[in-house]
Amino acid sequence: MYDIVIVGGGPAGLSAAITARMRGKTVAVISNNRTESGLYKAVEIGNYPGLPGISGAELSSKLSMHAAGMGAELIGGRVTSILPVGKEITVGYGSEILTAKSLILAIGIVQASVFPGEAELLGRGVSYCATCDGMLYKGKKVVVVALSPEAEEEAEFLTSIGCEVTTVKTKKIAVNSEGAEGMKKVVSVTADGTDIPCEAVFILRETIAPGSLLPGLETEKGHIKTDRAMRTNLPGVFAAGDCTGAPYQVAKAVGEGQVAVLSAVDYLAHLEKSQ
Amino acid sequence: MSVKHLTASDFYSEIASGPVLVDFWAGWCMPCKMLAPVIDEIDAEAGDKVKIAKVDVDAESAIAMEFGVMSIPTVILFKDGKELQRFVGVQPKETYMAALAPYLTGGAAS
Numbered sequence: 271m272y273d274i275v276i277v278g279g280g281p282a283g284l285s286a287a288i289t290a291r292m293r294g295k296t297v298a299v300i301s302n303n304r305t306e307s308g309l310y311k312a313v314e315i316g317n318y319p320g321l322p323g324i325s326g327a328e329l330s331s332k333l334s335m336h337a338a339g340m341g342a343e344l345i346g347g348r349v350t351s352i353l354p355v356g357k358e359i360t361v362g363y364g365s366e367i368l369t370a371k372s373l374i375l376a377i378g379i380v381q382a383s384v385f386p387g388e389a390e391l392l393g394r395g396v397s398y399c400a401t402c403d404g405m406l407y408k409g410k411k412v413v414v415v416a417l418s419p420e421a422e423e424e425a426e427f428l429t430s431i432g433c434e435v436t437t438v439k440t441k442k443i444a445v446n447s448e449g450a451e452g453m454k455k456v457v458s459v460t461a462d463g464t465d466i467p468c469e470a471v472f473i474l475r476e477t478i479a480p481g482s483l484l485p486g487l488e489t490e491k492g493h494i495k496t497d498r499a500m501r502t503n504l505p506g507v508f509a510a511g512d513c514t515g516a517p518y519q520v521a522k523a524v525g526e527g528q529v530a531v532l533s534a535v536d537y538l539a540h541l542e543k544s545q
Numbered sequence: 546m547s548v549k550h551l552t553a554s555d556f557y558s559e560i561a562s563g564p565v566l567v568d569f570w571a572g573w574c575m576p577c578k579m580l581a582p583v584i585d586e587i588d589a590e591a592g593d594k595v596k597i598a599k600v601d602v603d604a605e606s607a608i609a610m611e612f613g614v615m616s617i618p619t620v621i622l623f624k625d626g627k628e629l630q631r632f633v634g635v636q637p638k639e640t641y642m643a644a645l646a647p648y649l650t651g652g653a654a655s
Contacts, residue, residue, distance in 0.1 A: 351576045351635045353583070360579045362635075367579060393616040393633030402574040403616050405603065453613065470615065486637050 272296045274534050275361050275370035277349050279304050281520045282511025283376035284333040284342075285527030286534075291340035293535050298343040298370070300363050302476055304330055306419045307378070309520065318520050329520065348420050348476075349377075350399050352484040357541060359506060365401050371541060372534040375484075375502075375509040376527060377477045379518060380492055385415075387445030387456075388473060395456025395470045396445055398478055400424035403470070408432045411468040413459045415443055421474040428472070436466050445471055480513065500530035506541075508534050548588045549598045556600065556608055560623040564648045565596040566641065569612075569619045571603045576635045577618045583638045584620075587645070595648050 274290050276283045279301025290297040304310055305327075312326030321329065338344055347363035352373065354360075359373045388396055397403040400414070404427060414425040414437045425437045438461040446465075447454040458467045480487050480494050487502060488495040494509040496502055502509050510526035512518045551559055551567070559565060568584050570577035588597040602609035602617060612621065612628070620632040622644050630644050642649075 351579060353576075353579045353635050354637060355579075355582055355586075362575045362579050365575050367575060393619060393631075394613070395615055397616050399574075399576065399616075402571075402576055402618075405571065405573055406609070406615060406617070455613070455615070482634070485635070485640065 271358065272298045272343075272368065272370040273538055274298075274372050274374060274531065275300065275359065275368060276374045276376055277301070277352070277361065278376035278378055278511065278513075279334065279344060280307060280309055280376060280378050280511060280523065281329075281333060282513075282523035282527035282530075283374065284337040285524040286374050286376060286510060286531035287337040287342035288340050289528050289531045290535070291337075291342055293531075295535060295538065298345055298368060299337065300345045300347050300349055300361065300368075302348055303346065303419050304334065306476070315520060348418060348474075349483065350402075350478065354484075354504065354506065357506070372506045372537055373508070374500075374527070374530050374534060375480065375494060375507065375513060376511045376523075376530075377480065377483075377513045379512045380477050380479055384479070385443040385445060385473070387447060388443075391445050391447055391454060391456055394447070394454055395468075397470060397472050398474070398482065400428050400472050400474070403472075404428045404431050404433060407470045410434065410470070411436070412470040412472060413438060413461070413466050413468045415439075415459075415461075415471060415473045417441065418474050418476040424472065424474055436468070438462070438466070443473075480509075498529075499533040500526055501533055506534075506537055508537075548584060549596070551598050551600050551605070551608075553605055553607060556605070557626075559596065559598060561626045563596065563625065564594075564629075564645065565598060565623045566591075566645065567621050567623065568597075568599045569602050569609055569614045569617055569621070570599060571601060571617055573603070574617050580618045580620075580635050583641070586638060587641055590642070591645060591649060595645050 273295035276299045309326045349363045351362045444460040493515040508530040510530040511523035622630045
């Protein structure tokens with residue numbers, strides 16, 4: 271078990287990881303492929319103090335190397351669910367699980383909006399997890415809305431287990447259903463105006479909305495609600511960076527990452543005392 | 546009581562009376578594994594007041610289909626054979642406990 275698990279390998283998450291190691295804590299950072307991030311694609315960052323004109327790719331690489339060099343464990347993967355159990359927090363990514371005593375969410379800008387039909391049909395044909403639900407649709411027609419780099423792999427997985435997969439990459443999506451209230455089922459997906467009949471739709475975004483990732487987490491207009499110490503409403507859970515709100519700037523993210531991890535360290539100290 | 550694994554042969558008789566919380570899961574599902582210890586804890590706390598059970602949707606696909614379980618984990622609370630409440634995805638223990646609360650108060654088992 272790790273002292274701290276960080277979800278997100280951007281400036282906020284890696285800043286937190288570096289300070290966590292400075293404080294002698296064991297730490298794992300789980301993140302999507304960083305070359306897909308907005309930061310990595312930024313040609314030039316003009317306002318990060320001390321490093322004028324550095325490219326996003328270079329800053330991103332330096333942050334990763336710094337954190338890894340300090341002994342943080344960097345793990346690639348898309349986190350699909352988080353569950354606090356007692357004084358432990360379990361994080362599920364891909365087909366793996368890891369547990370930690372505390373958690374920092376540094377998941378970047380989150381898409382607050384959902385597609386028409388998505389929320390009410392969750393569990394009625396809408397799924398966020400191909401490895402969980404794919405087997406239930408063996409031999410059936412499914413649509414993958416591929417909005418994350420790992421989505422292609424998940425689509426291949428669905429094909430390999432015998433699903434009839436149509437992959438779409440648009441954000442102009444509507445999920446259509448039939449059936450009486452409470453018994454509704456997905457019957458098709460409208461993508462860019464075209465109807466595709468299916469029994470299930472796997473919506474695979476780069477980040478899952480924080481409230482779905484960690485039920486019970488308080489959010490405000492899609493951002494994770496925190497206090498000045500970057501504490502969320504859940505004990506042992508902290509947040510930092512773009513996911514807590516504007517300004518969406520590297521310097522702000524790095525600062526919040528540090529505040530969050532110091533709060534986590536403080537939380538861990540109290541946890542030890544109470545045992 | 547320990548969590549009972551139900552099959553088509555005993556599912557209907559087991560849920561027929563009283564409150565029964567059923568966890569629909571499968572071995573390939575990672576979030577189901579995350580939920581398993583929570584279900585065990587709920588079982589320990591519920592004692593004999595609420596039956597806690599599991600259905601492996603891989604082995605018992607007919608039950609899963611009948612109840613429209615299309616995403617796992619799905620947890621359904623039954624009362625006297627009727628579906629009362631459904632939880633899709635991994636939820637915190639408190640969410641399930643809140644649904645069971647009316648059955649956990651008082652001494653007598655239902």
